[in-house]
Amino acid sequence: MEEAWLRSQLESGRSIEAIAREVGKHPSTVGHWVRKHGLVSSHAERHRSREPIERDQLERLVEDGLTVEQLAAALDRGHATVRYWLKRHGLVTVRARELTRGLPGDGALRFCRRHGYSAFVKTRDGHWRCKRCRVQAVSxxxxxxxxxxxxxxxxxxxxxxxxxxxxxxxxxxxxxxxxxxxxxxxxxxxxxxxxxxxxxxxxxxxxxxxxxxxxxxxxxxxxxxxx
Ligand SMILES: [Zn+2]
Ligand SMILES: [Zn+2]
Incomplete structure (x- = not known):
């Protein structure tokens, strides 16, 4: 991806997502080139750092298998911000999910308000429930x-x-x-x-x-x- 063009795009205030849509590439690819050329979309960081990351947008990228690092690049946000919104939306990256393989049953690592990331199980009505919360509720x-x-x-x-x-x-x-x-x-x-x-x-x-x-x-x- 050409540096001058990319720079002009960023300077015009476009987001990495918007650029990615235009060139038909994945946002993480554009993010990669932005960093490779040593560019920063200062506009984005300055104006968007407090804006929420929408669940739909984040979920799409998570399902594409992006890691936190790649999400940060694709969304042009800091790692901490990405982690915050993952938690907030109850989303878990594919990599994090892989770490939970081997958990008993069809458990999955999800975010519990009380216990942080912990093993969840699917209940009979199809909802996910924190195992530790469930044990607690029984006792x-x-x-x-x-x-x-x-x-x-x-x-x-x-x-x-x-x-x-x-x-x-x-x-x-x-x-x-x-x-x-x-x-x-x-x-x-x-x-x-x-x-x-x-x-x-x-x-x-x-x-x-x-x-x-x-x-x-x-x-x-x-x-x-x-x-
Ligand atoms: Zn819990
Ligand atoms: Zn007695």
């Missing part, structure tokens, strides 16, 4: 379900009255035969209704009393505080 839900069950069960050990730490309170099945599932971890991930009907077969005890019950040192009357 939040378990904690909420347990909190509800604890309150409904009186919130304290039926034997000794201990109530300081919810994590040390457990549901003991009065009749092991009637037990459908344990009200810990997985059991708390079920519907509140099912967890609730299971809790009704239990008595709430602290970890110490629970251990004593299991060892036969303490007993609970079958008709005791269990509801």
């Amino acid at each position: 939040d839900r378990r904690r909420r379900v347990k909190q509800i069950l604890l309150e409904e069960a009186g919130g304290a050990c039926a034997l000794c009255g201990y109530n300081r730490y919810a994590g040390a309170l457990q549901f003991h099945h009065v009749d092991p035969e009637a037990k459908a599932f344990a009200l810990a971890d997985g059991g708390l991930a079920r519907s509140l209704q099912r967890a609730r009907s299971e809790a009704a077969k239990c008595v709430l005890v602290c970890a110490n009393c629970h251990a004593e019950i299991e060892a036969g040192l303490a007993t609970i009357a079958p008709t005791g505080p269990c509801r």
Whole structure:
């Protein structure tokens, strides 16, 4: 690409994209020649540095396989600016995507507001969801379900009255035969209704009393505080 012509184009204030359209080349090619000739489209940097990079435009170039460096050249913007808008639009370069190969499942590296770039999985409804957010949501839900069950069960050990730490309170099945599932971890991930009907077969005890019950040192009357 001829230097004088390119220079005149840039001086007339045209963007690299516009020039690329005119000559039927890819913007990254024009960007390459601009740098090769030591030209700068000062106009662009000065006037466009605060302008947004539109999602459509960025996505097209990303799908063409451009790296951050090539995007910066094609769009005539700084690397930091390009990174910012990639994040903002939730776009990931092909190169970055390749780095995620080998992630379990059909995971992909995407941008999460809470966790930055992290593994995403596709949900049943076809949306992408951050895996760490999802794990978090499940454990939040378990904690909420347990909190509800604890309150409904009186919130304290039926034997000794201990109530300081919810994590040390457990549901003991009065009749092991009637037990459908344990009200810990997985059991708390079920519907509140099912967890609730299971809790009704239990008595709430602290970890110490629970251990004593299991060892036969303490007993609970079958008709005791269990509801
Ligand atoms: Zn997340
Ligand atoms: Zn106790």
